[in-house]
Amino acid sequence: MFEIFGIPSQALFGQLLLGLINGSFYALLSLGLAVIFGMLHIINFAHGAQYMMGAFAAYLMLQYLGIGYWPALLIAPILIGATGIIVERLFLQHLRSLDPLYGLLLTFGLALVIEGLFRNGFGSSGLPYQVPETLRGGRNLGFMFLPNYRAWVIVLSLAVCLATWFAIERTRLGSYLRAATENPVLVRAFGINVPRMVTLTYGFGVGLAALAGVMAAPIYNVSPQMGSDLIIVVFAVVVIGGMGSIMGAIVTGFALGIIEGLTKVFFPEASNTVIFVIMAVVLLLRPAGLFGRHA
Amino acid sequence: MPEARVLLAVSELHAWYGESHVLHGVTFAVQPGEVVTLLGRNGVGKTTTLKAIMGIIENRSGSVAFEGNELIRLSSDAIARSGIAFCPEERGIFATLDVKENLLLPRQVRSGGVTLDRIFALFPNLRERLASQGTKLSGGEQQMLAIGRILRTGARLLLLDEPTEGLAPVIVQQISRTISALKAQGFTILLVEQNFQFAATVADRYYVMEHGRIVDHLAAAELKANAGRLHEYLGV
Amino acid sequence: MDRGLNQPVLLHQRETSRSLEAAFAAMVVLLVVAPFVIYPVFLMQALCFVLFACAFNLLIGYVGLISFGHALFFGWASYVTAHAAKVWALPPELAILSGTAVAAVLGLIAGGLAIRRQGIYFAMITLALAQMMYFFALRAKFTGGEDGIQGVPRGRLFGLFDLGNEAAMYVFVLVVVLAGFLLIYRIINSPFGEVLKAIRENERRAVSLGYQTERYKLVAFALSATLAGLAGSMKSLVFQLASLTDVHWTMSGDVVLMTLLGGLGTVFGPVVGAFLVIAMQNYLAPFGQWVLVIQGLIFVACVLAFRRGIVGEIANRMRIRL
Secondary structure, rough: OOOOOOOEHHHHHHHHHHHHHHHHHHHHHHHHHHHHHHHHHOOOOOOOHHHHHHHHHHHHHHHHHHHHHHHOOOOOOOHHHHHHHHHHOOOOHHHHHOOHHHHHHHHHHHHHHHHHHHHHOOOOOOOOOOOOHHHHOOEEOOOEEEEHHHHHHHHHHHHHHHHHHHHHHHHHHHHHHHHHHHHHHHHHHHOOOHHHHHHHHHHHHHHHHHHHHHOOOOOOOOOOOHHHHHHHHHHHHHHHHHHHHHHHHHHHHHHHHHHHHHHHHHHHOOOOOHHHHHHHHHHHHOOOOOOOOOO | OOOOOOOOOEEEEEEOOOOEEEEEEEEEEEEEOOOEEEEOOOOOOOHHHHHHHHOOOOOEEEEEEEEEEOOOOOOOOHHHHOEEEEEOOOOOOOOOOEEEHHHHHHOOOOOOOOOOHHHHHHOHHHHHHHOOEEHOOHHHHHHHHHHHHOOOOOOOOEEEEEOOOOHHHHHHHHHHHHHHHHHOOOEEEEEOOOOHHHHHHHHHHHEEEOOOOOEEEHHHHHHHHHHHHHHHHOOO | OOOOOOOOHHHOOOOHHHHHHOOOOOOOHHHHHHEEEOOHHHHHHHHHHHHHHHHHHHHHHOOOOOOOHHHHHHHHHHHHHHHHHOOOOOOOOHHHHHHHHHHHHHHHHHHHOOOOOOOOHHHHHHHHHHHHHHHHHHHOOOOOOOOOOOOOOOEEEOEEEOOOOOOHHHHHHHHHHHHHEEEEHHOOOOHHHHHHHHHHHHHHHEEEEEEEEHHHHHHHHHHHHHHHHHHHHHHHHOEEOHHHHHHHHHHHHHHHHHHHHHOOOOOOHHHHHHHHHHHHHHHHHHOOHHHHHHHHHHHHHHHHOOOHHHHHHHHHOOOOOO
């Protein structure tokens, strides 16, 4: 244990770790938003609610079906992703020719419905979810204590983010996605079923949110409002990063998490708002966002 | 028109852009192995006709029969899968894809598509630029890419929209040779052109369009005799 | 180019304004008579939200900018007015002025930041800025945190009228809201308003015509914020309370809902929408979270099938301006 700037190393690295954790969720969620926005040109306000549903799916599966964390990591995203597909087929596809703000309004409405239903069903207080057996405990690194689960969350988020980036930027399937983002009409005229791809993309983005939810369950309490507070911060992250770039969303998410963590150490009162302040600064200096492609 | 096997039969094709009625009953036919050109000034509806055949313009009525199948109610991806390929006017090269990805993008709709090696034989420049971003290519190279990628699909009817627009004469000649080569291999091509000189080097028949309908029809042999009339139509 | 919402929502009937005058007269008569049959506090609450929604509508209906953070101005004006009346013991007219002035300043700052982006980004920025100010409110001593500012005295208006008297308070609220309503109407139909509409239709063309569109948008945003602040100030005196709910994002969502339901870009849409949503919230209060669900469903229904809103539909059917 040593000190940096008068702060004990435990505290500093502890907060940095927390910041990395938050950053993991920021990255995962803004990645999902960016993917959905690229294909559908709507802001999925329901993203936070879908994240929350992922967490609840894990919780309910454990409570009532005895299905633990590891299967939940796979099942929840697929399940909630499927609800996303239904939402796209039922509602979003009808909005394609309209101003994208209608998509925002509709997904906002969905977020209210989902959060309201879950609040009715489960009340407002948080429900606990145990850290899985194999990831309990942690190791002492000397300058800090690293809980296993937190390390796992960071590793998994990084892996998922990079895998998604790779899939989109370097694979054949990803080339279909990128092309359809650029010129969906032409891609369709090349024999590719673009509407189906759009639906599946939305489902995938929702699945990403749900995955984040499962990962969040053992860390934060599972509660109906866990999504709405988070999503607004993620919006700020997205404005800062700009939505044009997948890697931009990932980098910005992790970076802002770390900055937030550091702020908590040195200026704790500002930690809630530092991301918004950064957003204001970025807007003044570089309105398109740090990695943004369109002004 | 002599009775012959017809590959594409367009009959009374109407189309609308929003409220605007842009095609007023276009009727023509294309036989297998032909190169047919739609001629006309800017804005007469040539590109619109191609787009309506391809289903890119959804608000349309009439009949478009390809190999006997009715396409008028189908979506554009279904039409592509039935064996028609479209090369748009602006070439449609994707900026977020490299040359190789652009080349491989259109779906294979029939067996017997041109192999990549053959495509590189036709367009050697492409092989060298495979990793380049699609839009970093010159205009001529982009046109090669745009044509090359639809050859891979196995489609036997190619719709080419102004392939020579904005290109240097040397490239135009290359495209002319390419189209002749494709025709020799049995492709059927429906060409939209304003560049009449270019069209004359490849086309078997011409349909002249004006105000959203076909107003005249010429065979290649009749061209010289009707040059004056054509110039009037094209406002040259 | 991002712009506001599509054509079908907004009316371009240039019919006579007779329908508007008739509707206004009817509205005034109804509002004068109403407190004799309906609980006046409900009416005053609804009236404050009418002004709030009208202020919001100015931005979305005529400039085409959707703000998801209007609670920022509503709530903070409410806090300032409450504090001014309770702690600084200012008379009501000065307390309201303070609150409204603060909203104007916040509007200029927030607008200056948000206007840099269009469409969806604008919405997200306003939401984020409002959330930031929510966190300030949560922590600041001045706002009373979770408890809010309670027991706000209504005071004597101009030293003459005791606003503790329900009738006097009602008249005051009604006059202020009607004045705000008319002011908005005046703005919309002024040369300034015409430029705003031109910007909404086709911003590039407006720029090419020489208009400094950014300035117009900023002024419109600040006006909208100021009037939203006025609504919040009034509300804190009506309920004698300023609390965190006033700055929460659900409040921003509420005003969007009211305007959407009533009819974006219509003159009377916000009035109808505000009354309906407040009525629903009060009626469904015992059912807790169902309010959230129903509001969400209304959002979805309006976007899918009912984009003109109630007043918009009526006006469209009857081919008049409302």
